Amino acid sequence: MSISISLPIQVLLCFCVRPLPVHPVSKMPRIENDIKLDFKDVLLRPKRSTLKSRSEVDLMRSYTFRNSKGTYRGIPIIAANMDTVGTFEMALALHQFTLFTTVHKHYSVDDWVEFAKKNPECLKNLAVSTGTGEGDFDRVSAIVEAVPQLQYICVDVANGYSEHFVHFVKDVREKFRSHTIMAGNVVTGEMVEELILAGADIIKVGIGPGSVCTTRKKTGVGYPQLSAVLECADAAHGLGGHIISDGGCTCPGDVSKAFGAGADFVMLGGMLAGHSESGGEVIEKNGKKYKLFYGMSSDTAMQKHAGGVADYRASEGKTVEVPYKGPVEATIRDVLGGVRSTCTYVGAGKLKELSRRTTFIRVTQQLNTVFGS
Secondary structure, three states: OOOOOOHHHHHHHHHHHOOOOOOOOOOOOOOOOOOOOOHHHEEEOOOOOOOOOHHHOEOOEEEEOOOOOOEEEEOOEEEOOOOOOOOHHHHHHHHOOOOEEEEOOOOOHHHHHHHHHHOHHHHHHEEEEEOOOOOHHHHHHHHHHHOOOOOEEEEEOOOOOOHHHHHHHHHHHHHOOOOEEEEEEEOOHHHHHHHHHHOOOEEEEOOOOOOOEOHHHHHOOOOOHHHHHHHHHHHHHHOOOEEEEEOOOOOHHHHHHHHHOOOOEEEEOHHHOOEOOOOOOEEEEOOEEEEEEEOOOEHHHHHHHHOOOOOOOOOOEOEEEEEOOEOOHHHHHHHHHHHHHHHHHHOOOEHHHHHHHOOEEEOOOOOOOOOOO
């Protein structure tokens, strides 16, 4: 049987089977030309809606996690595991709204046992945090074993790209097979996939966007947060995993943008700082009240928890005085009200629908700042 092939296809086939030229590996740095975006670079386009009121919007989400097979139901906003934010007091306040808290890693086993006895109803919305340093595995194991109601473990490091970190996640999964593991931080899809396959269920996404993080300034490393969320969510969801957008939110609109980009959870640090439930003492200056807020790689944090900055590293966080804001309840209501309003603008009756109803438009300016931002 003879088969005739038109000339264009013949030419194409010849081109396809021609051996590719071999080029030497370039030693020059590589530049990605794709434009990456932050929350400040976009707005959401409004769309027709059948919703009559913000009160009709359902912000609750339900998830089943890939590796632990555990389930979650709540409003997926998380207090960051910083010792000025991820406190037991914050956990109690956020629990009233079904929000989540990753508790900082500097509470002792006895602290956890005492809190669990007094507030067992809170534990379903808490994660115990751990680093990957010497003694951390034994410490988090002791807490989880002493408080068996805990179902979430947050393995948290600034740089989630080390092999040691991946092996630590595997070890935690091996020992705690039914616990839901959060792990990070990373900003690229391939690392999200590796951590999920290593046993993590929820990947923390964000390097450098936090309000008291100076990693980008000190190291030149980072990734614009909106693009990181878009790309990492796509990678995670392809494997049945989940992500947390960690850092970069300055207002309720940024929280909505993170959810619109595909984040399953949004983690807040600076937006929850300075409240009654935040860690630290109230400072009074010139008749005004403040609370200290600092990054966990700052001089302040390392002096407090490690006796100072090690001689082989630099501080990658700053310390600021945040005006005292009183109880966190008003801030939470403001955030939730903003997200509900976003949903009405784009026609999403449920938070689950927001990413499907999101169209981002690039902008050069978001706000009219004639009277300040």
